[in-house]
Amino acid sequence: MKIAQGGAEPLTPEDLNVFKYLSHYTLKHDEESCIKCGSCEKQCPLFAITMDEETGFPTVNGTCVRCGQCGTVCPVGARTLHLKEEVLELPETLLDDYNAKGMYRFANDMIA
Known part of the structure; x- marks a missing residue:
């Protein structure tokens, strides 16, 4: 993982997708029916979807929070939300939340 320090390239949403932890769902796209x-x-309220110029298919960037709005307007049902197999439990207190995030950041070399 690259960290923006001392002239390094800044992180992009694809480098560190923190939004993927905000939802208990995954977004699936069926290219055969799209x-x-x-x-x-x-329809995307976060502008997380753009149409790929080469393939014409929609691509989702790292700001997607899996709200499902894109699936509600798909005329052929090619975009759907599915419950994740592993659903993370919410921390009991704010301090527990901060500690869990700190441990994750240390474990993944996000803190220098």
Whole structure:
């Protein structure tokens, strides 16, 4: 993982997707049924979906919080949310939350 320090390139959402921990769902896209209409891109409240210029398929960036809005407007049902197999339990207190985040950051060399 690259960390922006001393002239290094800044992190992009793809480098560190913190939003993937905000939802108990995964987003699935069925390319076989997708008609590349762009409805999902227009509906996304976080502008996390863009249409790939080469393939025409929608691509999702790191700001997606799995709200499901894109799936509600897909005319063929190509975008769907699915419950994750492992659902993380919420910490009991704010201090527990801070400690868990700190341990994760240390374990993944995010703190210098």
